[in-house]
Amino acid sequence: IYWWVSNLTLKSESDRQFILSKISQNGTISIDGWKVLINSGTLEADASLTKSEFLSWFDCGNQPKCEQLKIIIEAFKIGNWEYWEKSVEDLNEIISNINNNSILKINTIAELKLFEGVEGQSVILIGYYVQGDKSPVIYTFSKDMALRDSDDGGAYVKTDTGTWVANFNQTVSVKDFGAKGNNIFDDTLNIQKCFDYANNNELTAVINVGTFKITSTLSVGGSLAIYGFGQKSTLRPHGCDCLNILSSDNVLPREIKDFWIYGEGAGNNIGIKSTMTVGRATGISFNNIGFSWIGKMFDLQRIWHSSINYCYGMIKNGITLRGGCIKFDIFQNKIIRNESIPSVDETKGITINLGNGTRPEDVNIYNNLTFGFDYALDVETVLMINVLQNDFDYCKKEGIKIQQTDTVLNIKNNWIAQYVDNTTTQPFNGINLIPLGNANDSAKNIEGNTINGSTFGGYGVNIRANQKNANVKGNTINNHTGIYVEADSVKIEGNSINSNFRSIFYGICSNVFTDKNNFVSGFIEAINGLGNKNINFGFNNSGVISTGFKTKIKLIAGQTVSSGELATIETGVILDNPSKLYAFGKALTRSLFNYGKIIFAVSGDIYILTVENANTEDADFFCEAECRIF
Numbered sequence: 001i002y003w004w005v006s007n008l009t010l011k012s013e014s015d016r017q018f019i020l021s022k023i024s025q026n027g028t029i030s031i032d033g034w035k036v037l038i039n040s041g042t043l044e045a046d047a048s049l050t051k052s053e054f055l056s057w058f059d060c061g062n063q064p065k066c067e068q069l070k071i072i073i074e075a076f077k078i079g080n081w082e083y084w085e086k087s088v089e090d091l092n093e094i095i096s097n098i099n100n101n102s103i104l105k106i107n108t109i110a111e112l113k114l115f116e117g118v119e120g121q122s123v124i125l126i127g128y129y130v131q132g133d134k135s136p137v138i139y140t141f142s143k144d145m146a147l148r149d150s151d152d153g154g155a156y157v158k159t160d161t162g163t164w165v166a167n168f169n170q171t172v173s174v175k176d177f178g179a180k181g182n183n184i185f186d187d188t189l190n191i192q193k194c195f196d197y198a199n200n201n202e203l204t205a206v207i208n209v210g211t212f213k214i215t216s217t218l219s220v221g222g223s224l225a226i227y228g229f230g231q232k233s234t235l236r237p238h239g240c241d242c243l244n245i246l247s248s249d250n251v252l253p254r255e256i257k258d259f260w261i262y263g264e265g266a267g268n269n270i271g272i273k274s275t276m277t278v279g280r281a282t283g284i285s286f287n288n289i290g291f292s293w294i295g296k297m298f299d300l301q302r303i304w305h306s307s308i309n310y311c312y313g314m315i316k317n318g319i320t321l322r323g324g325c326i327k328f329d330i331f332q333n334k335i336i337r338n339e340s341i342p343s344v345d346e347t348k349g350i351t352i353n354l355g356n357g358t359r360p361e362d363v364n365i366y367n368n369l370t371f372g373f374d375y376a377l378d379v380e381t382v383l384m385i386n387v388l389q390n391d392f393d394y395c396k397k398e399g400i401k402i403q404q405t406d407t408v409l410n411i412k413n414n415w416i417a418q419y420v421d422n423t424t425t426q427p428f429n430g431i432n433l434i435p436l437g438n439a440n441d442s443a444k445n446i447e448g449n450t451i452n453g454s455t456f457g458g459y460g461v462n463i464r465a466n467q468k469n470a471n472v473k474g475n476t477i478n479n480h481t482g483i484y485v486e487a488d489s490v491k492i493e494g495n496s497i498n499s500n501f502r503s504i505f506y507g508i509c510s511n512v513f514t515d516k517n518n519f520v521s522g523f524i525e526a527i528n529g530l531g532n533k534n535i536n537f538g539f540n541n542s543g544v545i546s547t548g549f550k551t552k553i554k555l556i557a558g559q560t561v562s563s564g565e566l567a568t569i570e571t572g573v574i575l576d577n578p579s580k581l582y583a584f585g586k587a588l589t590r591s592l593f594n595y596g597k598i599i600f601a602v603s604g605d606i607y608i609l610t611v612e613n614a615n616t617e618d619a620d621f622f623c624e625a626e627c628r629i630f
Contacts, residue, residue: 005029005037103138107131109157109178116161117141123164134175134208139164152193153178155201172198173206181210183236188215191235199224207233207259217241220256222248222281228259231290236262241270242294245303247279257287263294268316273299280304280324291315297335300325307331314338318370320351323358330365337372349373349392353380359404365390372419375401386410394419398429399451406442413448420454427457430479433467435486444470453479455500463487465508482520485509492518 002023010016015036022033029037104123106112112125121141127133143162151158154177155166166176177194179187191212198205199221207228214237220226222245235242242261261271271291274281284306291297291313298308302324311333318335321328335349349370352360359381366388370376376392379385381404392399392414399416402409411431418428430451433444444467451460460477461484463470468488475495477483482497486507494517497503503520506512 109153112139112157112164113159116159117164119143119162128175128178129180134173137176138167140167141165152197153190154193155197168201168203171204171206173208174212175208175210179208179210179212181208181212183211183213185213186215187212188218192218195220195224195226207235209233211236211262213238214242215240217244220245222246223250223252223254225254226256226259230258230288231260233259234262235259236264237269237294238264239269241273243272245272245274245276245281245284245300247276247302248281251282253283253285255285255287257285257289260290260292261294262292268295270294270296270299272297274301274303276302282306285309286311293338296320303328308333316341316345316347317351318349318373320353321360321363323354323360325360325363327362328360328364330363330368332367333369335368335370347373347375348378349376351378352382352385353378359383364388369393372396374398376416377401379403379405381405384408387414388412390414392416395428396426398432400431401429402431402433405444409442409444411446411449415450417452418454425456426454428454428479429458429462430460430477432459432462433464433470433487434462435464435466441469445473446470446475447473448475450476451479453477455480459484460497460499463490481505485512488512494518497521
């Protein structure tokens with residue numbers, strides 16, 4: 001046995017040394033040694049050896065019997081020990097039965113159907129179509145005639161006089177029900193039988209290594225857990241959606257994980273969906289699932305307390321949550337726009353919207369990557385959402401688009417960047433809180449985000465009508481216009497805004513506080529005569545516009561502000577003394593200036609404001625205005 005292991009072709013010398021260390025004094029390799037040997041060696045080729053050839057390799061008098069070795073090899077050569085190993089007890093039972101000559105080996109399902117057993121007799125099936133094409137399963141014969149109607153070609157196999165009943169323990173594979181996984185045979189019916197049996201018997205369904213052709217949508221019962229072997233386990237839908245999650249009263253957590261969905265075209269088909277209009281499914285973790293050449297990764301509704309984690313997609317649209325999705329996490333997924341999608345097709349990385357007349361609730365989106373979509377995140381309506389630490393890269397039109405949120409909206413520490421090449425002239429909105437018909441009073445925290453947008457138009461942060469109670473703090477914004485405010489009760493603090501036009505632009509708004517420590521490179525500007533009031537500028541705002549002089553407010557010709565509407569207009573940076581705060585000491589009833597330059601001079605306690613280069617007819621009236629230290 002030492003000679004045999006020493007001469008095998010293995011993946012690494014360290015594997016060889018480990019296996020050698022697991023050979024006992026009587027020449028037996030331990031189970032741990034076999035695990036490494038199966039995954040590191042050439043046993044797939046060795047499994048084709050005859051019994052006499054095995055005997056010629058080494059004397060197996062003190063080894064597990066050669067038939068036992070063949071079964072171990074056949075069980076593992078197309079799979080992975082971690083997932084095939086239902087339990088050590090299962091393996092020991094197979095080995096014990098073989099060693100005691102109390103169980104027969106049946107090569108294929110066709111042979112099993114022809115073999116008439118006696119009540120209680122057990123056999124081991126080591127293949128479905130041919131020997132070794134699936135993992136071994138023990139079957140027990142029953143004369144119970146009621147079981148004959150249950151023949152499904154997997155768990156129950158009918159003969160002329162009785163039924164062979166499979167002894168599945170914890171897991172059942174799609175190949176146990178006759179799926180071939182050769183991308184030619186239509187495996188739809190076989191996989192559905194496996195899923196149904198596993199769901200009804202609280203087993204986990206295993207998608208074996210292979211590419212399984214699907215021609216109609218597979219139903220996933222509300223209690224079913226599924227796993228595969230990563231990209232080696234591929235479901236390939238042809239012109240159809242792949243998986244549909246059904247409702248269930250089951251509330252126990254389960255996983256659907258570790259396989260790939262590879263469509264036949266990047267159209268509008270969905271990888272995993274739920275279309276239920278009543279009921280719900282609860283506690284599902286969708287983990288490590290890959291999607292390619294499919295229209296959309298997920299389109300889910302009425303899924304509770306669930307999550308999508310570590311999934312990958314190269315697709316047209318990524319993840320959609322609809323109404324009834326409650327307490328849902330979307331975490332650390334990589335969602336990339338398939339380059340084959342026509343540029344005229346609108347694409348979205350993550351979408352949250354209505355479904356079945358309701359809206360999602362308590363959604364957390366964090367640590368995800370989206371790349372190349374028109375919209376990285378599009379939220380129509382949601383009750384409480386957190387958008388944290390995502391990388392929304394190469395966006396075509398907008399990074400984050402939010403319409404309706406109630407109770408809480410947190411958008412924090414995200415990276416948002418526009419797709420830019422030498423021909424890009426597309427305006428871009430980094431974070432866009434679009435207008436609503438009714439006031440949205442919920443708290444909105446937009447903090448710590450980095451937005452790299454367009455020099456051709458759009459807004460880094462766009463807070464439109466009725467989207468009030470926003471706190472915009474600590475963001476770094478590079479965009480044509482930095483922040484646009486058209487809502488009430490907005491606080492702007494500690495932002496760094498590099499804009500080639502307006503840094504902060506006020507539409508129709510009131511009670512807006514541009515407080516402290518903002519750095520801006522462009523104008524701060526308010527629209528004329530549209531009811532702006534109580535716009536306040538606080539301490540330590542600083543910056544230099546492109547012409548090289550410092551200023552912090554531009555009032556446009558034609559603006560009318562009456563006493564009581566605007567008590568003070570405060571500014572934190574003045575040319576002559578940027579450490580002090582100034583305010584206009586009397587109500588303004590006509591425009592101050594258009595594109596003039598503000599200069600302050602000191603005369604005792606009175607500060608004189610002068611406007612240079614004003615180019616409107618109203619400018620002369622306010623060439624000088626009295627100011628005071630505030």
